[in-house]
Amino acid sequence: xxxxxxxxAWKSLINRGMSAALTILAVTLAVTLFLSVERIQAGxxxxxxxxxxGTDIIVGARGGAINLLLYSVFRLGDPTANVSWESFERIxxxxxxxxxxxxxxxxxxxxxRVVGTTPEYxxxxxxxxxxxxxxxxxxxxxxxxxxxxxxxxxxxxDYEIGTQILLSHGVGAVSFAEHGGHDFAVIGVLExxxxxxxxxxxxxxxxxxxxxxxxxxxxxPRNPTIATDDDALRPESVTAAFIGTVSPMRxxxxxxxxxxDPDEALSAVMPGVALTQLWQIIGVxxxxxxxxxxxxxxxxxxxxxxxLTSGLNERRREMAVLRATGARPADVFSLLVLExxxxxxxxxxVGILLTQLAVAIVASLMxxxxxxxxxxxxxxxxxxxxxxxxxxxxxxGTLPAWQAQRNVLSDGLTNKL
Amino acid sequence: xxNSAVSISGLRHSWPGPGEILAIDEFEIxxxxxxxxxxxxxxxxxxxxxxxxxxxxxxxxxxxxxxxxMDPAKPQARDRLRAxxxxxxxxxxxxxxxxxxAENVRLPLAFSAQxxxxxxxxxxxxxxxxxxxxxxxxLASNIHDQRAAELSVGQQQRxxxxxxxxxxxxxxxxxxxxxxxxxxxxxxxxxxxxxxxRRNEAALLFVSHEQSLASRxxxxxxxxSINRAGVPA
Numbered sequence: 001x002x003x004x005x006x007x008x009a010w011k012s013l014i015n016r017g018m019s020a021a022l023t024i025l026a027v028t029l030a031v032t033l034f035l036s037v038e039r040i041q042a043g044x045x046x047x048x049x050x051x052x053x054g055t056d057i058i059v060g061a062r063g064g065a066i067n068l069l070l071y072s073v074f075r076l077g078d079p080t081a082n083v084s085w086e087s088f089e090r091i092x093x094x095x096x097x098x099x100x101x102x103x104x105x106x107x108x109x110x111x112x113r114v115v116g117t118t119p120e121y122x123x124x125x126x127x128x129x130x131x132x133x134x135x136x137x138x139x140x141x142x143x144x145x146x147x148x149x150x151x152x153x154x155x156x157x158d159y160e161i162g163t164q165i166l167l168s169h170g171v172g173a174v175s176f177a178e179h180g181g182h183d184f185a186v187i188g189v190l191e192x193x194x195x196x197x198x199x200x201x202x203x204x205x206x207x208x209x210x211x212x213x214x215x216x217x218x219x220x221p222r223n224p225t226i227a228t229d230d231d232a233l234r235p236e237s238v239t240a241a242f243i244g245t246v247s248p249m250r251x252x253x254x255x256x257x258x259x260x261d262p263d264e265a266l267s268a269v270m271p272g273v274a275l276t277q278l279w280q281i282i283g284v285x286x287x288x289x290x291x292x293x294x295x296x297x298x299x300x301x302x303x304x305x306x307x308l309t310s311g312l313n314e315r316r317r318e319m320a321v322l323r324a325t326g327a328r329p330a331d332v333f334s335l336l337v338l339e340x341x342x343x344x345x346x347x348x349x350v351g352i353l354l355t356q357l358a359v360a361i362v363a364s365l366m367x368x369x370x371x372x373x374x375x376x377x378x379x380x381x382x383x384x385x386x387x388x389x390x391x392x393x394x395x396x397g398t399l400p401a402w403q404a405q406r407n408v409l410s411d412g413l414t415n416k417l
Numbered sequence: 418x419x420n421s422a423v424s425i426s427g428l429r430h431s432w433p434g435p436g437e438i439l440a441i442d443e444f445e446i447x448x449x450x451x452x453x454x455x456x457x458x459x460x461x462x463x464x465x466x467x468x469x470x471x472x473x474x475x476x477x478x479x480x481x482x483x484x485x486x487m488d489p490a491k492p493q494a495r496d497r498l499r500a501x502x503x504x505x506x507x508x509x510x511x512x513x514x515x516x517x518x519a520e521n522v523r524l525p526l527a528f529s530a531q532x533x534x535x536x537x538x539x540x541x542x543x544x545x546x547x548x549x550x551x552x553x554x555x556l557a558s559n560i561h562d563q564r565a566a567e568l569s570v571g572q573q574q575r576x577x578x579x580x581x582x583x584x585x586x587x588x589x590x591x592x593x594x595x596x597x598x599x600x601x602x603x604x605x606x607x608x609x610x611x612x613x614x615r616r617n618e619a620a621l622l623f624v625s626h627e628q629s630l631a632s633r634x635x636x637x638x639x640x641x642s643i644n645r646a647g648v649p650a
Contacts (some may be wrong), residue, residue, distance in 0.1 A: 002527060002528075004524075004526075004527035005527070008513070008516070008527075011516060011520075012515055014515070015514070015515030023440050050534065317510045318513050318514065320514065321510070321511060321513055323472065324470070324472075324499075324505045324507070324526030325500075325505070325525045325528065325580065326496070326499055326500025326501075326524075326527075327496075327500075327524050327528050328493065328496040328500075328528070329492075329496075331528065383599070
């Protein structure tokens with residue numbers, strides 16, 4: 001490659017400053033969009049796959065792994081059956097089990113699911129890279145009628161410590177069956193996690209029992225009683241349980257043991273496996289996003305084609321001069337391909353830098369608000385995009401280059417215009 | 418015949434529309450010779466120059482430049498011969514507008530190893546040779562690094578002449594190079610161009626319709642006297 005041609009191409013681009021800058025801008029924006037989508041998708045995927053971590057096994061009534069995952073972790077859908085308290089205690093004391101946290105679902109507050117659990121939940125639940133839950137305000141519940149809110153619940157409903165709320169029976173956004181007479185006080189608000197915990201309302205298992213005393217088949221009691229007797233508040237069943245084992249070696253045997261429990265039909269799933277299965281179903285949208293941003297990238301490249309082609313006619317003179325001074329038609333061809341790849345390369349480079357800058361600016365906000373981890377230094381993806389865009393730009397340049405080559409051959413030395 | 422800069426024999430050329438435009442049996446320019454070629458517009462001057470420069474392939478007959486054939490079957494060989502041996506100056510728009518005067522002058526060196534070699538044999542760097550030529554053509558050094566688009570027409574023509582001369586090609590072809598200039602700068606330009614061509618021992622083919630300039634050249638040729646095309650037999 002003739003280095004002088006590279007220099008000429010560069011000066012030609014600088015000379016057409018505004019037009020070149022606009023073309024570069026188009027490529028830059030396309031590359032930025034593409035990389036941002038990729039980066040966000042990677043963040044979403046990571047965040048999704050680490051919605052729950054540190055838990056080795058989730059136990060629920062016999063059913064599909066994904067269904068169990070959906071209602072126990074994502075708080076979507078409903079369980080088919082419950083797990084008896086006896087079974088829960090048996091599993092919690094089984095050899096190899098380090099800890100067990102039960103959860104009890106079925107109530108809601110203004111569309112947000114209520115999770116009945118034990119205070120240990122706040123120590124054991126992990127998300128992301130083994131991150132624990134932490135309190136932005138207040139503390140964990142210690143007795144009945146205290147409630148800990150996920151960050152979204154507190155923010156959207158504008159609740160703070162001390163706010164009195166009522167829970168509703170069932171999980172609809174509008175419920176007509178309120179647990180009247182049971183005022184709950186907000187005692188704690190969690191930090192954002194980017195997981196369904198943010199949209200959960202946490203109370204103790206005893207609270208769940210307390211508000212259901214006297215209920216019969218979904219019909220509210222006429223005269224709600226406030227029980228305080230601990231024995232009366234012992235749950236008969238829970239919805240599911242999170243289990244931690246003493247060693248990863250024990251997980252498979254424990255899972256087999258629970259799945260073949262002789263007394264109750266139970267399912268034990270490993271959250272990582274179930275999350276991967278679930279992502280395979282919902283990850284289809286990922287491909288659609290990628291296709292759209294790839295199309296935008298294509299449009300950016302076409303703008304290179306447009307810019308160079310539209311400039312060709314006014315450059316016929318310049319090309320004839322180059323030819324008269326000894327340039328071969330192939331040199332004229334190379335010049336335009338070089339200009340096209342120059343535009344593409346600069347656009348890609350600026351786009352990569354812009355994406356890094358944008359990530360640096362919004363990363364901490366995304367982390368705190370949505371629990372999305374966007375951090376990361378440019379790697380093989382950026383390198384791949386840079387070379388792909390540059391080569392695609394060069395390929396796009398062959399069309400105007402071919403046209404210019406035809407022009408110089410037909411124009412000869414005649415200096416028209 | 419080892420002494421000619423341009424040698425034409427049995428040349429016939431037609432364009433699809435106007436038909437036959439050139440029919441030259443014999444025409445020769447000796448090495449180092451300066452020739453004034455006169456002819457009104459439409460007489461086939463541009464076609465002839467395109468053929469000599471090897472940009473237009475020869476249809477019938479033979480053209481040799483510095484004893485090498487402008488072979489119609491070998492476009493790349495013609496391109497190399499032009500790059501090595503032919504320096505061209507046009508009436509207008511000679512320069513690449515976004516390059517500086519000095520960069521324009523060095524342009525032929527990018528496409529010809531022979532002209533690069535000639536410059537380095539003189540012991541000068543290409544940049545210094547460009548500076549020397551621009552100076553010899555009367556352009557002050559503050560102009561050398563200005564972009565071509567910013568120069569006056571007279572300055573542009575001198576830059577074009579310096580570019581034609583760099584690397585000492587054997588043939589300088591000038592196509593109406595002075596018609597855009599006023600009388601004073603025309604005379605200066607002509608003197609400088611023919612002096613430098615002589616110093617390089619380059620043949621100079623000067624094409625113009627201004628026959629008053631003919632006296633400055635060694636030989637006067639009227640294109641219509643050698644071109645039989647269109648003349649009733």
